[in-house]
Amino acid sequence: MKLNILKDDLNESIQHVSKAISSRTAIPILTGIKIDVQPNGVTLTASDTEISIQSFIPPEKDGTAAVEIITPGSVVLPAKFFTEIIKKLPSRDVTIEVKENFLTWIRSGSAEIQIVGLDPEEYPLLPQLEENEVLNVSSDLLKAMIRQTTFAVSTSETSPILTGVLWNFSQDRLKLIACDRLRMASRESHIDSNNSLNFQNIVIAGKSLNELNKLLPDQNMMVDIVVANNQVLFKMDTILFYTRMLDGTYPDTSKLIPQSFQTELTIDTRKLADAIDRAYLLSREEKTNIVKMTLKDENTVEISSSSSELGKVKEEIDAHTLSGELLSISFNSKYMLDALKVIDSDYIQICFRGAMQPIIMKPEDHSNMLHLIMPYRTTG
Amino acid sequence: MKLNILKDDLNESIQHVSKAISSRTAIPILTGIKIDVQPNGVTLTASDTEISIQSFIPPEKDGTAAVEIITPGSVVLPAKFFTEIIKKLPSRDVTIEVKENFLTWIRSGSAEIQIVGLDPEEYPLLPQLEENEVLNVSSDLLKAMIRQTTFAVSTSETSPILTGVLWNFSQDRLKLIACDRLRMASRESHIDSNNSLNFQNIVIAGKSLNELNKLLPDQNMMVDIVVANNQVLFKMDTILFYTRMLDGTYPDTSKLIPQSFQTELTIDTRKLADAIDRAYLLSREEKTNIVKMTLKDENTVEISSSSSELGKVKEEIDAHTLSGELLSISFNSKYMLDALKVIDSDYIQICFRGAMQPIIMKPEDHSNMLHLIMPYRTTG
Incomplete structure (x- = not known):
């Protein structure tokens, strides 16, 4: 050579x-x-x-x-x-x-x-994948979908399947779900497949998707996704990225999402994220990350955290719209910030079913994304 | 308040x-x-x-x-x-x-x-220093002198005094020395003091000087240095930086420097540094950092390293001038690179007294800086 x-x-x-x-x-x-x-x-x-x-x-x-x-x-x-x-x-x-x-x-x-x-x-041979069925996705969309879900995978190896992101494709809709028992992120999108392509229960390790994301080009281009046996292949211009699927059956997460709510709030995404970020700073020092959101009246949302040793952080933000019962709910602010960071819409909708029930967050302007965060059961 | x-x-x-x-x-x-x-x-x-x-x-x-x-x-x-x-x-x-x-x-x-x-x-009170005698130095010069010596302090606590940089000032000359038994870096400069200011055996921890260097401004300004009791104070525009002196007597390093040499080489600083950097990559994998310099003839310097597992790196560079006996000498390439990095002159002079004697390096165009590196005693 x-x-x-x-x-x-x-x-x-x-x-x-x-x-x-x-x-x-x-x-x-x-x-x-x-x-x-x-x-x-x-x-x-x-x-x-x-x-x-x-x-x-x-x-x-x-x-x-x-x-x-x-x-x-x-x-x-x-x-x-x-x-x-x-x-x-x-x-x-x-x-x-x-x-x-x-x-x-x-x-x-x-x-x-x-x-x-x-x-x-x-050197081991790479898997030979049959390319009968190929899903053709724009790299920008792929990057966004990975970024908006992968942060929520579990980092614990006690349920290995939850360290991956679930990929489902049917009826020209691609849906990605990540979930770690205390939170869930899902993102879907319409993709023309020109054929009867359909796959279920494809689970790819979050770590692998993070590596894939670094390889996806800055300039938008089309990426071919090939699913075969226990491998998924992402074909870019001059790069082939193979990843193994995780073994096992991904749990049914649809049951986690409440079907009706007591309270619906829409609020400025950035303002909420900044206020939670400040409250998070204090709660992080306490190693709890607990922040409390209080719906005080139909115009006012209070974000607060407190620590006996360090002090208190408190802030009021205007609600854009607020309907239903007022409530006070505590949650892991790190999880909330992770979700807010990947929501690109100016306003988000937050739905509550009570202080002990999952919090559901969606962009206000489309329903392709959903975040779920479990509340803390506090006495506060 | x-x-x-x-x-x-x-x-x-x-x-x-x-x-x-x-x-x-x-x-x-x-x-x-x-x-x-x-x-x-x-x-x-x-x-x-x-x-x-x-x-x-x-x-x-x-x-x-x-x-x-x-x-x-x-x-x-x-x-x-x-x-x-x-x-x-x-x-x-x-x-x-x-x-x-x-x-x-x-x-x-x-x-x-x-x-x-x-x-x-x-809160403990800061030391009160009498400011009878103040040395006034430009921040750019101070930054350069610290950068050109501090890298060579010892990181081992077995001789605590060697974790510091020695500062001497007499007859309007400021001299900084750092030394760790296998290498030494010294830098001096003329500074007008307008009085009979004079201090000896002031030793300041390398760590403290690295912190000071981060505080020195990008734009040149004058810095007042006050030495009193066991403290040194650096006074900048709106910042006061106090550091404790290290206890003990700094060893006399002048004895380490040979007074006569068998071989004198001048060579392009950048070219030498780049060649040693490549050889270092291999020697680092072997965890020895040993690189060999061979003066092959009066025009040719060979830089090489070899590893039984990985392979070899070899490169010839033109000598600018070379006089005296040809020789082959092995040294810690990391130490050599550290020294080459802080030498801002285009050409350096390297003096040898034999394969087992200290290597002395100076900028070719001034004698305000001197680096010493002990060779490895190899059989190669």
Whole structure:
């Protein structure tokens, strides 16, 4: 294997795949990045068995040569050292050549590096997915849907299925749900699928989705989603992102949502978030995060927290509209802030069924998103 | 105590003093920031006993009112919560009022905060320094001198005195020395003192100097240095920075520096640093940091490192001038990089007395700076 390549292109591609490198892995070859050089381009692969990422560098980019392939072949190079040394090479041109026993020579300007490579035959094969049914989603929408749900997954391994986000697609509606017993976030959207595509109970680890989100481009483009066996593949322009599905059956969360309410409030999203943020500062010091919302009259919402050691924070905000019974309810302010942060609408609707019942929050201008937060049972 | 103050000014002042707050302190009141309100302005104080910082907010700034003092007084407020809540207040105007038992009310826009304050009488007094003898130094020079030496202090507590930087001033020359047995950095400069000022064996903890450096302004101004008893005071525009001197006698480092050399090399600082940086990447993986410099002929310097597991890095750089015996010498590349980073001259002079003797490095264009690095005794 021998090729000339531009440092910046190689570097960019390494950055893409390196998100799948785990420093602690039971499979030593997975500490490496696999490089495949074929006449049609260069493919880099990294995997931590949960996720696998491939990044492709075509011979030409925007009409200028990026890669000159001299001899096809492949090798696995230790990820950490390879990543760092490529970043710091002195010239924009890099020559990589694999010699006997996978000893790999890297030359750039006056620098000459030999890296002990590994046999690419030992590198695990990526899953082969049948691409009969492909869902085509815009990357901006995908990014928003992931951001608006993934924060709510459980971080506890006692119910592994809750560390993932549930993906359902039927009747051209994609719905994502994350839930950790004390809160829930769901987001749905209409997506044209042009066929009878339909999948249920696809659960993808929140950690994997966070990595995927970093790879989704700043500029909007279409992403193909392929679901097959126990894998989901997200296909971007030059990047393939594979993730394993979590085993198990995701609980039915629809039962959590009350069907009728005693009180409905609409309020300025930003003002509420800022007031809760201040009250949170105090409650965080107490390590409880408890903040109280009191509906004082049909125009006034009071946000407060108090700590015997530190003091009190209190603030009144105008309600935009308020109907139904007045009440006082305590909740985990961190959870409330997480939800408010991902609601892009100017006003939100908050529905209450009583101080001991779940709080339901929706953007005021559409019903594609729903957040649920369990209240604290306090005596206050 | 009651005052109206602009949030941004208060916030800036809190940021200044908060560098002296330690979350772990045996003296509970030192987890707080002391606020003194006098007719001539507001003073904030924080201290961790090693360093103490005061920041002063005058009633007027640039001709506009920054503070309106209603009732003088003082209070100590818990630093962490106070710092965070001020940052997040909703309005640019803040009213702070101390009521009974030091309960402190903060009002800003719709937000109302009560903080349990502490008795300022319990706050330790700052040292009173006699300002008979003051050294007046430009902040840019001070910043450079601290940056160019402090990195070389020892991090080991086995010789506490070596965790500090030695400050000597005599005959209008200020000299700073840091040393950790395997390396040394010294920097000196001429400073007009207009009197017979003279101090020796002033040792200031590296940690304190790093904090001071963060407080030194971006724009050059004059800083007064006052040395008295066991304290050094750095007086900036609106900031006072007090630091304790370390106890003990700093070792005589002049004996470490060889008086004659076998080999003298001058070389491009940046090119050498970049080549060593690449070799360092490999040696760091081996956790040795050992890099070898080989003077191959009078034009050629080779930088290399090798690892049985990972491979090799090798690079040749042109010597600018090279005279004396050729040699091969191994050293801690991290130490060498630290020194190269603070040398601002385009070329450096490196002097060798043999593979087992200290390496001496100086900027090629002046003799105000000297770095010493002990070689590794290798068989290579």
